[in-house]
Amino acid sequence: MLLTPQATPIQALHDSLFDRHGVRLLIKRVDLVHPVISGNKWYKLKYNLLAAQQQGFDTLLSFGGAYSNHIHALAGAGHVYGFRTIGLIRGEPYQPLNPTLQFAVDHGMALHYLSRAEYRMKNSPAMIERLRQQLGDFYLLPEGGTNALAVQGCSEMLADVDTEFDVVACACGTGGTLAGVVAGLNGKHRALGVAVLKGGEFLGDEVRRLLQESGEPQFDNWQVECGYHHGGYAKTTPELMAFMQRFEQQHGILLDPVYTAKLFLALYTMVEQQQFARGTTLLAIHSGGLQGRAGFGLN
Numbered sequence: 001m002l003l004t005p006q007a008t009p010i011q012a013l014h015d016s017l018f019d020r021h022g023v024r025l026l027i028k029r030v031d032l033v034h035p036v037i038s039g040n041k042w043y044k045l046k047y048n049l050l051a052a053q054q055q056g057f058d059t060l061l062s063f064g065g066a067y068s069n070h071i072h073a074l075a076g077a078g079h080v081y082g083f084r085t086i087g088l089i090r091g092e093p094y095q096p097l098n099p100t101l102q103f104a105v106d107h108g109m110a111l112h113y114l115s116r117a118e119y120r121m122k123n124s125p126a127m128i129e130r131l132r133q134q135l136g137d138f139y140l141l142p143e144g145g146t147n148a149l150a151v152q153g154c155s156e157m158l159a160d161v162d163t164e165f166d167v168v169a170c171a172c173g174t175g176g177t178l179a180g181v182v183a184g185l186n187g188k189h190r191a192l193g194v195a196v197l198k199g200g201e202f203l204g205d206e207v208r209r210l211l212q213e214s215g216e217p218q219f220d221n222w223q224v225e226c227g228y229h230h231g232g233y234a235k236t237t238p239e240l241m242a243f244m245q246r247f248e249q250q251h252g253i254l255l256d257p258v259y260t261a262k263l264f265l266a267l268y269t270m271v272e273q274q275q276f277a278r279g280t281t282l283l284a285i286h287s288g289g290l291q292g293r294a295g296f297g298l299n
């Protein structure tokens with residue numbers, strides 16, 4: 001199994017706002033890393049797929065919501081790299097399947113549904129044991145795909161960047177991607193995570209824990225911004241949706257309301273508030289996730 005990422009471009013975004021504040025904004029198009037397995041999820045899966053293969057597993061199992069980018073990517077990866085996949089989906093089954101789950105099924109994923117109460121128990125050893133008895137043995141990926149191997153994969157996300165930058169920014173859900181980016185920087189430059197959920201203050205401890213679990217030093221050249229969640233995970237505001245539409249029209253680059261729109265609106269706001277010194281080059285990671293647009297009635 002060969003897991004070499006496709007090279008992805010860096011594009012400069014032009015906006016009079018940046019010119020006024022003497023800031024340059026570059027966008028790293030990680031969303032283009034694979035035609036089926038989008039964005040940061042490709043990197044999060046890479047070493048997990050290799051570990052599953054090395055350990056002799058033919059089945060991958062994980063958890064997610066009905067519009068989960070991770071479930072979508074896992075189904076795609078199973079199809080591309082030859083694993084059976086099982087997705088345990090939070091909540092009731094609905095027919096017809098939404099586009100995320102239809103894609104998963106079309107790519108061979110077996111779906112099972114967990115009530116919200118069961119879903120909360122998904123990390124308990126008793127639940128995992130019961131799943132093994134019911135479904136057979138599997139390589140387990142946590143919700144969102146975040147573990148030490150995911151951090152290792154994400155540490156390679158900027159490996160092909162040959163442009164100078166000062167601050168790299170990414171959207172944060174579980175913190176796995178940010179931890180990987182921080183590991184990849186190896187103490188140089190700065191990393192900025194934008195929490196896309198309410199109560200993102202836990203992400204600081206989580207990134208520290210993931211760095212430790214991955215055998216990385218406790219770097220301190222990073223921070224998490226918690227004020228840009230727009231009401232919580234997968235919640236939106238009219239301001240966010242209007243920003244996203246303007247951004248897409250102006251730059252011809254699609255975003256998603258759950259992750260990347262919140263990242264870019266945060267960066268625009270921080271530039272406006274002069275939180276970056278003149279001369280700063282920002283590198284924003286477009287982490288993909290465009291399939292999730294369907295949940296908002298967007299193409």
Ligand SMILES: *Cc1c(COP(=O)(O)O)cnc(C)c1O
Nearest residue numbers: 069173174175176177287288289
């Ligand atoms: C999953 C995801 C993230 C968040 O990654 P974490 O490692 O959970 O912090 C960011 N952007 C997109 C598009 C995603 O799908």
